[in-house]
Amino acid sequence: MQKNKSNIVVVIGAQWGDEGKGKVTDYFAARANYIVRFQGGNNAGHTIILDDKTVKLHLIPSGVLHKECKLIIGNGVVIDPRVLIKELNMLKKEGLSTNLLVSDRAHLIMPYHVDIDYHLTNYQNELAAGSTRSGIAPVYADKLYRHGLRVADLLNKDLFETRLKKSFDFNKALVEKVFNEKFNHNYEEILKEFLGYASVIKQYIANITEVLSSAVEKNEQIMFEGAQGACLDVDHGLYPYTTSSNTIAGQIEAGGGVGLNTSKKIVGIAKAYLTYVGRGPFPTEIKGELEDKIRDVGQEYGTTTGRARRVGWIDLVQLKFANQLNDFSEIILTKVDVLSGLKNIKLCVGYKVGGKDFAGIPSDIHNFKNIEPVYETLPGWGSLPNHIKSLNQCPDELKNFVAKVEEVAGVKVSLISYGPDRNQTFKI
Numbered sequence: 001m002q003k004n005k006s007n008i009v010v011v012i013g014a015q016w017g018d019e020g021k022g023k024v025t026d027y028f029a030a031r032a033n034y035i036v037r038f039q040g041g042n043n044a045g046h047t048i049i050l051d052d053k054t055v056k057l058h059l060i061p062s063g064v065l066h067k068e069c070k071l072i073i074g075n076g077v078v079i080d081p082r083v084l085i086k087e088l089n090m091l092k093k094e095g096l097s098t099n100l101l102v103s104d105r106a107h108l109i110m111p112y113h114v115d116i117d118y119h120l121t122n123y124q125n126e127l128a129a130g131s132t133r134s135g136i137a138p139v140y141a142d143k144l145y146r147h148g149l150r151v152a153d154l155l156n157k158d159l160f161e162t163r164l165k166k167s168f169d170f171n172k173a174l175v176e177k178v179f180n181e182k183f184n185h186n187y188e189e190i191l192k193e194f195l196g197y198a199s200v201i202k203q204y205i206a207n208i209t210e211v212l213s214s215a216v217e218k219n220e221q222i223m224f225e226g227a228q229g230a231c232l233d234v235d236h237g238l239y240p241y242t243t244s245s246n247t248i249a250g251q252i253e254a255g256g257g258v259g260l261n262t263s264k265k266i267v268g269i270a271k272a273y274l275t276y277v278g279r280g281p282f283p284t285e286i287k288g289e290l291e292d293k294i295r296d297v298g299q300e301y302g303t304t305t306g307r308a309r310r311v312g313w314i315d316l317v318q319l320k321f322a323n324q325l326n327d328f329s330e331i332i333l334t335k336v337d338v339l340s341g342l343k344n345i346k347l348c349v350g351y352k353v354g355g356k357d358f359a360g361i362p363s364d365i366h367n368f369k370n371i372e373p374v375y376e377t378l379p380g381w382g383s384l385p386n387h388i389k390s391l392n393q394c395p396d397e398l399k400n401f402v403a404k405v406e407e408v409a410g411v412k413v414s415l416i417s418y419g420p421d422r423n424q425t426f427k428i
């Protein structure tokens with residue numbers, strides 16, 4: 001059979017998350033027939049501003065403003081049904097789209113997973129990645145143990161009962177015997193609660209492989225929306241300071257449920273500087289007055305927690321690594337306005353360990369902790385014009401910054417975002 005050249009766009013955070021993906025996903029969402037989340041859970045988030053209202057979503061994909069677009073939660077996502085139902089209710093209340101399909105194969109976050117996330121963070125102590133305590137790591141662990149509960153199980157009461165018993169007993173023992181904590185859950189109550197969710201969620205459950213295969217055949221536009229960032233990938237990030245899923249573009253097929261031997265545009269989003277919410281080493285971290293200034297101008301505080309993000313210079317070794325992992329077609333550089341007015345701007349162009357050049361990103365925490373960043377310092381740019389249509393209208397210092405990013409990361413910058421407003425972007 002002739003394979004179509006479906007138009008597939010994959011949007012991936014190219015750093016440690018919080019790159020300003022919202023604006024970009026919104027741009028592609030307006031052109032998509034399907035928007036698919038393929039990893040992570042309600043540890044992600046985007047904000048939709050509607051006239052005087054703000055709607056925050058953590059699980060449902062972008063695109064709720066576009067009623068004709070199908071929103072898909074793929075099998076690679078882990079679903080807390082309580083969060084899903086809350087978001088659906090909020091969207092209905094605001095008159096936004098609930099044109100949603102949920103993979104029958106996605107795993108369910110159970111109430112005890114959330115508690116275990118909390119115990120786990122205490123147990124792992126400084127080796128913990130800094131979890132949002134939403135139950136994500138424990139549910140992925142149960143998935144791999146193969147006693148996880150899936151969305152499809154909700155449709156079969158007897159099967160759900162049996163599977164819940166296995167999962168419940170295992171996790172009870174884990175809490176009581178490993179963490180020596182009280183297990184505050186009741187099997188019967190959870191069973192009743194979840195069978196209740198089944199009646200609400202039922203109408204959204206689908207075999208996503210069928211849906212997306214047919215979309216590819218019909219040459220429809222599909223956007224895959226990454227959560228977190230490439231450098232938090234559980235395999236390729238700085239383990240254990242990673243998220244619990246694969247965040248790179250390669251995950252779209254495993255977590256979306258469809259083979260895609262077709263043309264794809266893989267878009268990496270990178271901020272002009274770097275932020276990090278984890279506890280792991282951060283080679284280009286800035287401390288002191290400048291740190292506070294960048295954080296305040298860039299509003300670098302956690303969307304849900306309000307926690308101050310750590311701030312640093314852009315790390316082009318990291319960006320090059322993200323490009324090697326994702327094979328970006330292009331990158332979009334965001335928040336260049338936040339650096340306006342700085343006398344000098346540093347870019348990390350290499351790593352040294354023990355005074356010797358170090359190629360690539362170290363896999364081990366020991367070497368990563370001892371990284372000495374090699375910087376190139378460029379003169380900064382002043383304030384930017386209010387309306388920019390092309391790079392030609394930008395100060396030479398910004399042009400040089402962009403050229404350096406492209407040279408070291410090995411990928412072209414296609415678009416620059418220079419303010420929170422939807423119009424504050426220009427193509428290169």
Ligand code: GDP
Binds near residue numbers: 023046336338
């Ligand atoms: P995500 O976590 O990567 O999805 O990041 P968000 O999309 O939530 O963006 C975080 C914040 O950055 C939002 O408040 C955006 O309005 C803001 N933002 C996005 N792009 C820019 C930009 O180019 N400049 C400035 N100053 N803010 C931006």
